[in-house]
Amino acid sequence: MEKKVIATTSLAGCFGCHMSFLDIDERLLDLIELVEFNKSPIDDIKRFTKPVDIGIIEGGCANSENVEVLRYFRENCKILVSLGECAIMGGLPAMRNGISIDECLAEAYLNGPTVQLNKEKILPNDEEIPMLLDRVVPCHEVVKIDYFLPGCAPRADLIWDALVAIVTGKEMDLPYEVIKFD
C-alpha cells in the first residue's frame, strides 16, 4: 500500500494538540509505516511539495494569516480534520470575541500591567504583520472541514484511532472516556 501523505498546522492554537499528537508515543513508529509527513511544524516543511491526503488543523482563525494558511491547506489536502476545541469552536482565543480589537490591542500594548517598554505608545502596524480578524472563528466557518476531533487537548488515543481509521478505512470503536471537550 502506498503511504498516505499527512500535513499539519497550528493556527490560533497553543501547540497543545500537536503535543498530544506526539503523546501517541511509540505508536509514532507504527505511524511512520503508514504515512509520510509533508508540510508540518514537525518536519519544518514550509510549502506543500505534493498533494496531501490528510490535513490536520489545530487552532481556529484569529488573523488573516490563519485564514490564508487554512485555505492553502484546503486547496492541497483531500481530507481536512479540525483537531481540538480551538479549531472546532474558536477555543480560548475566541474568548476575546466580546471585546473590540481596539480594546484588546490597548490592553496588550498600552495599558496592560506588564507593558513597560512602549513609551511611544505604538500599536503594531507594520504591513508584514497579519491583520487581526474582528472575531476568532472556527475553521469550518472558513472552509469545508471533513472530520472533527474534539478535546483540549484531544486525547492521544483519539488522534491515533482517528488517523488509523482514515488511513485504513476501518471503523473507529472508541471508549466513552476518549471523546471529551476539555
Added chain:
Amino acid sequence: MADTIKIKIDGKEIITAKGKTILEAATDNGVYIPTLCHFPGVPPKGSCRICTVKVNNRFMTSCSTPVADGMTIDNNHDEIKDYRKSIVELLFISGNHFCPACEKSGNCELQALAYRLGMLVPRFPYSFPNKEVDASSPKIIKEQNRCILCKRCIKTIKDKEGKRYFAFNRRGNHLEVVLDKQMGQAISDKLAQQAMENCPVGSIIYKGKGFSEPIGSRKFDKKPIGSSIEE
C-alpha cells in the same frame, strides 16, 4: 387494580401507576430519557424539550406527560435522537461554552448530553453572545453566557420564607436569569453551593470552588449521563 397502568417503551412492557409521568415510569424501570430543565421534586415545566419522546406517534415531553394505559412510547428512534442532539447543539451555539475553561466541565449535564448524543461539532454557526457576568455576590458568580434558562435555580433555591434568589429578567432574545442583588449579598455558603449543584451547567459558580476535582474523577468522566438509571 384500577390504578395500574401498562405502557410500552421501545417495545419493553412496563407496569406503572396512574399519576406518574412517562419520565418517572421510564426511570423506575431502568429506561433513561435525557432531561435538562426538569428537576425531581418540583413540578415539571416542559421548557427545554430534550425529554421529547414519541407517544402513539406524536411528539410529547415525557417530564410533563402523565402515563395512560396502552401508551406506546418511542424513546430510541433516530429521528428523536437527532432532535435531541439538535437541541443540545442549539444550546451550545446560543451561549459561550468554552468547556476547557469552565468550572463545571466534567460535571455539566449539557456537556454530558453532548457526549452521550455524539455531538462532535454543532451543525449551526456559533453566535458568541456577549452577556454580563455578575460577580457582585460574595458567594456566587452568575455567568450569563452559559445559562440555558432552564429555571431550575428559580424553582429550587429559596430562603426560609420561600422567597426566591433567582428570577427572570427582560424578554425574548434578551431573557436572562438573574440573581437578586440584595439576596445575593446575604446568601449562605450552603445555599450557594446548592445553587451551583442544581444548575445543570456552569452558569452558577460557587466562588472559590472551581476545578476542585481532578479530570478523571468528575461525574461524567468515565460513565455517560444516564448510566446510573440503566444499571
